[in-house]
Amino acid sequence: MKKIQLSILDIGMILQGQTATEALAQTVRFVQLAEDLGYKRYWFAEHHNAGNQISPSPAILIAHTAAQTKTIRVGAGGIMLPNHSPLKVAEDFALLAAIHPGRIDLGIGRAPGTDGLTALALRRSREAVYQYDFPENLEELLHYFQRDFPTDHPFARIKFSPSPELPNIFMLGSSNGGVQFAANKGVGFAFAAHMSPDIAVPTLRHYNETFQPSNWLTAPHGIYSISIITAETEEEAYYLARPAQLFWARIFSGTPIGNFPTLEEAHAHTFTPAEESAATRMGNSMLIGTPTKIAEQLERVTKEAGVEEVMMLSFYPTIESRVNGYRLLAESMSLT
Numbered sequence: 001m002k003k004i005q006l007s008i009l010d011i012g013m014i015l016q017g018q019t020a021t022e023a024l025a026q027t028v029r030f031v032q033l034a035e036d037l038g039y040k041r042y043w044f045a046e047h048h049n050a051g052n053q054i055s056p057s058p059a060i061l062i063a064h065t066a067a068q069t070k071t072i073r074v075g076a077g078g079i080m081l082p083n084h085s086p087l088k089v090a091e092d093f094a095l096l097a098a099i100h101p102g103r104i105d106l107g108i109g110r111a112p113g114t115d116g117l118t119a120l121a122l123r124r125s126r127e128a129v130y131q132y133d134f135p136e137n138l139e140e141l142l143h144y145f146q147r148d149f150p151t152d153h154p155f156a157r158i159k160f161s162p163s164p165e166l167p168n169i170f171m172l173g174s175s176n177g178g179v180q181f182a183a184n185k186g187v188g189f190a191f192a193a194h195m196s197p198d199i200a201v202p203t204l205r206h207y208n209e210t211f212q213p214s215n216w217l218t219a220p221h222g223i224y225s226i227s228i229i230t231a232e233t234e235e236e237a238y239y240l241a242r243p244a245q246l247f248w249a250r251i252f253s254g255t256p257i258g259n260f261p262t263l264e265e266a267h268a269h270t271f272t273p274a275e276e277s278a279a280t281r282m283g284n285s286m287l288i289g290t291p292t293k294i295a296e297q298l299e300r301v302t303k304e305a306g307v308e309e310v311m312m313l314s315f316y317p318t319i320e321s322r323v324n325g326y327r328l329l330a331e332s333m334s335l336t
Contacts, residue, residue: 002308003308003333003334004298004299004302004308004309004310004333005040005308005309005310006038006039006040006309006310006311006312006329006330006333006335007039007040007041007042007043007073007223007309007310007311007312008030008034008039008041008042008043008311008312008313008314008326009043009044009045009077009225009311009312009313009314010027010030010042010043010044010045010055010314011044011045011047011053011055011313012027012044012045012047012053012054012055012061013052013053013260013315014052014053014054014259014260015260015317015318015319016259016260016262020054023054024054024064026319027061027065028064028065028068030042030322030323030326031065031068031069031072031074032068032069033323033326033327034072034326035069035070035071035072037326037327037330037335037336038330038335038336039072039326039330039335040072040073040309041072041073041074041075041105041311042065042072042073042074042075043058043074043075043076043077043078043105043107043311044058044061044062044075044076044077045058045076045077045078046058046076046078046079046080046083046109047114048083048112048114048118048122049114049115049117049118050114051259052257052258052259052260058075058076058077058078058079059076059079059092059093059096062074062075062076062096062104063096063099066096066099066100066103066104067099067100071103072103073103073104073105073168074100074103074104074105075104075105075106075107075167075168075170076093076105076106076107077105077107077170077172077190077225077311078106078107078108078109078170078172078190079093079106079107079108079109080109080110080111080112080114081108081109081110081134081137081138081141082110082111082112082119082133082134082137083112083114083119083122086137086138086140086141086144087140087144087155087158089106089141090141090144090145090160090161091160091161093106093166093167094145094160094161094163094165094166094167095161095163096167097163097165097166097167098161098163098165101165102165104167104168105167105168105169105170106167106168106169106170107170107171107172107190108138108141108169108170108171108172109172109178110134110172110177110178110181135181138181138185140155142169142185143155144158144160145166145169146215147160168188168216169185169187169188169216170182170187170188170189170190170221170223171185171187171188171189171190172189172190172191172192173189173190173191173192173203174191174192174195174196175196175199176199176203179191179203179206179207180210182207182211183206183207183210183211183212183220184210184212185212185214185216186211186212186213186214186215186216186217187214187216187217188216188217188220188221188222188223189204189207189220189221189222189223190222190223190225190311191203191204191207191222191223191224191225192225193224193225193226193285193301194225194226194227194285194286194313195285196285197226197284197285198284200224200226200301200305201301201304201305204222204224204305204306204307205304205305205306207220207222208220208222208306208307221309222305222306222307222309223307223309223310223311224301224302224305224307224309224310224311225310225311225312225313226285226286226287226301226310226311226312226313227244227285227286227287227312227313227314227315228286228287228288228294228312228313228314228325228329229241229244229286229287229288229314229315229316229325230287230288230289230290230291230294230325230328230329230332231290231321231324231325231328232290232328233290234289234290234293237288237289237290238288239263239267240263240316240317240321240325241286241288241315242261242263242266242267242317243260243261243262243263243265243266243315243317244286244315244316244317245266245279245286246261246265246266246269246271246275247260247261247315248278248279248282248285248286248315249271249275249276249278249279249282250275250278251278252278252281252282253272253274253275253277253278254274255272255274255275260315260317261317262317263317263318266317286315291328291329291331291332292332294329294332295329295332295333298310298333312329314326
C-alpha cells in the first residue's frame, strides 16, 4: 500500500462575525496553506439557498484559487449535474483546464444539492425538477469531453472547446447510486463517508472490483471523504468538534440550522432529544482526536476500502484551529 494522499473538501462555510468577502479571502489562504503542506487537491462543493455557505459556483472559486496557487489540484466536489446544462459544464471545465493544465478536477453529483423550490428556480420548469435524466446528461457530458458523439447525433455538430486539456473526472456518491456510473464509465469515485459512514468501505470496494478501464483511467481511483477534527490533545479535539456536532445534529434532526455555531454557543447548548438521536446516528461520520489517532484510523479504513486517498471535510470553529488542524494532520501523515 502506498502512502496515503490527503485532500480537502470545502463547503464555503462563513463563520459568525465574518463577511462573505473576508471568508473568500481566507479561503484563498487555506488553499495556499494546503499546497504548502503537501495536500493533493482542494475541492469546492456546490450548495444553493444556504445563508451560511458561500459556494454556489465551484467553477468561479476554482478559477479564483487556482490563479493564486501553483501546483495543488483544484476542483469541484462537486458540480450537481441536474442543475446544469452538460454543454455549459463541459465548456467551463475545458476552459479551466486550458488555463491551469493538469490541475483541474471535475467531481459530478447526481443530486441537486438544495431544496425543491431552489431546484425549480435553477432549472426553470417543474418537468425538469421531477424528471430523472442524469444517465443521459452524464453520457452527453462525457461525449463532449471525449469528442466522440455518434456521427448521427445532433450534438455532434457542436464545435466543442479547441483546447486538448481536460479535467480529471470523478463521480460523487453518498449511497449506492453513483458507484456504478463511476465503475462503468471508468472514472474516479469519491464516497462521502461523512454522510453515510456505514456503507463507505463496501461501496468503495465494489467500485474497485467492478471498475472498467477507460480513456479516463486505466485503474480505479477511489477517494474516502470524511469529516476530521484534530488537535494536540484528545480533550481539545472534542472541545473543537462540539460546534460541528451541533451543526450536523441540526441538519439530520430537521431543526433550523442557522449560522455555524460558535464554541461558546455549542457548549452552552442543550441538545433536544431529536438532536441527541441524530448525533448518535452520525457518530461515525466524523473522526475526532489527536493526529496520531486520526492517522491510525485513516491507515486502517483506507486499507479496508482499497483506496490511497482521503478527502478531509473540515468544520473547525475558528480559523486558527483549522490552520492548526491542517498542519498537524499533514505532519502526522508525512505529507511534506
